[in-house]
Amino acid sequence: MDAESGADPVRAPRILLGVSGGIAAYKAAELVRALVREGAEVQCILTRRAEQFVTPLALATLSGRPVARTEFGDEPAPTILHIDLVRWADALVVAPATGNVLARFARGLADDLLSTVYLAFDGPVVVAPAMNPRMWDHEETRENVARLGRRGVTVVPPGEGFLACGDEGAGRLVPLEEIVAEALAAARRSSSLDGMHVVVSAGPTYEPIDPARFVGNRSSGRMGFAIAAAARARGAQVTLVHGPVALAPPWGVETVPVRTAGEMRAAMRQAARAARVVVMAAAVADHRPAAAAERKISRREPYTLDLVPNPDILAELTAARRAGQVIVGFAAETHDVVERAQAKKKRKGCDLLLANDVSTPGSGFEAEDNRVTLIDERGRAEPWPLMSKRQVAERLLDRVERLLARGEGP
Template sequence: MKGKKIVLGVTGGIAAFKAAALASRLYQAGAELRIIMTPEAKEFITPLTFQALTRSRVYDDTFAEADPSVVSHIDVADWADVFIVAPASANTLGKLANGLADDMLTTTMMATLANVYVAPAMNVNMYNHPSFQRNKETLKRDGYRFIEPGEGYLACGWIGKGRMAEPEDIMQFVQDAEDVGTPLAGKRVLVTAGPTHEHIDPFRVVTNPSSGKMGFAIAEEAARRGAEVTLVAGPVTLSTPGGVQTRIDVESVEDMREAVLTHYDTSDVVIKAAAVSDYRPETVYEKKQKKKDDGLEIPMVKTPDILHELGEKKTHQLLIGFAAESERLEEYAESKRQRKNADLIVANEIGKAGSGFRANENTITFVDKNGAVSFPTQSKHEAAAEIMSWLQKRIGDA
């Protein structure tokens, strides 16, 4: 953060007290700061607090033009390297999503060309409201990067999602994004994640233990590097990563196949991290099947092989697949790469304690036309970064 010119926008909400801590941390890290407060923010905390913590000017009035040689909101917009809004209220984000600029903060944000990061903070029901979710998706498409709120006890008494991210997490998110830059800008990346459900009857399914964490980490990392990301997610409980433009929720293999093929032709990169079912029940019963004393036999049939179909249809796309293996990783992964016409197979060692399905870490091996490269056990976010590094090099070579 040292030397970065950062505008910190503060909107109305009890989380404004966290913004003071964030401003102090940014100042101590060597950033140059300018603070913009909405009128509502001043109901919770004073401009003097930010001025004392950062030795920086605080703007709170669009028409307070102290320097006649410049127009304040344009001057601040042009000055900024980075724009952070924390807390970002539903009201301010709603105005921005609809092109409204009626205070110093919104006018400056609409004029800036800097990277914009927003950390929402609000009641859980406000956060889940369809209008806010529509506004959020609009702003993501406009290039805003969301630092997702946490879950827990909220100031209003409710328990749920809506608590502003902690100052240190906001700093880390912004620093990571700024360090990486946007080498994938202009690239369309399609990512699949999670398990699939194949119904036996309305209440029972054939599935696997995939949590979707790996695919979601890949989608987040691709978006962080500037790609336009479409995430096709099986049945998971994960929140959409910040920066992901489109999320499509599916259940079955056929659902996932349809979603992937719909977006395949316009994609530059496809990363098939989902753990899809290889088989489905031959018959899906309309009613719940009663328990039987002598057991239950379920005839199974093969599901469509999505990766193989994508390999056959491949024109300009880079195709990355995953292989969950418990033995002979390199051999099986290379065989899969050739059979599926993939550019890279990420062999995921399963059965290792603390790694693989549901865990927060993976032990992976890359297998491409140049051979195999193995990595030590690492977090899924670190593994996602390695995949993106491979992708950037491949695009650069091309």
């Protein structure tokens, strides 16, 4: 195993293929063949309803492995099947995914083998829904799909056309080549940052005015937390330095809680020393009170708040950059977003910069979603569509990996 590139040149990608009970399940046999042809090892999981549409024997023969059908296995066994399966797999792919499967995944139910595996699996998940257009357009399905997207599940949306039920519209399983490509990309992603040290900062900083009050900002920390979770899911060893937030730490990530810009600066400098990738997603306060009062300032006293600039952590990190390190900055802007972000990237010397327009409702601070513009390594602006913060994180890490592979930035 090459610890820096994350690539294991020998081992075949291992894919758990969940097949649920829609009419398109008959295509699962062809999908298994296509994945095996591409060099993947495939372990099928069939829901009880899927067995009405495709036989376990067909999938077992084509995959070369017995099909997993219930949480308890076909024989009493000393091991726990769903845990064995998730430990083995690089990616979980569900094709076709019924409306029912999307709902169970979105709500975290674990009442059959496939949904239990989903809940126990922390690697990349791809779902390819197929169903009647009215089911696909139903508000519940829409909400479930959005929810899964927010958690980092890749949803390959169905195509349009005539369906087996006689209706026409969106609901057909996409061509199998698309599912194969997503499945292989997901399996690769599960170890693409294997063993690499990634440091992420997140959230606001609070600069004390007195023991009771502070100067802060509206950053929720969600963007940085999403990047930390996505990097961890790609096999990275992640340190997350974060200001005061109301979020649960992502699984498997080392967290360093801080309060002030000064504390964040010290923690980031320390953590970045050994890091290959540094993402400065925190909204560090630009200014702090010149001096914090030791006692609570009373309403009766006239009071003027004097502010002094905080250190520029991103600029300091790029100035101290070690060879091979890729550094990503963020910019929260309210006007002239692209011009200001391009100038900021140049000034700070980072490799990539993501600019947020924090004046747009439903995007940026406190929101679940984000519409960002990437300023790439050459300073070109690339607007990305509105996406969940996890999707932004995945796309950003794809770009970081491209720089790492080219040996650029460093």
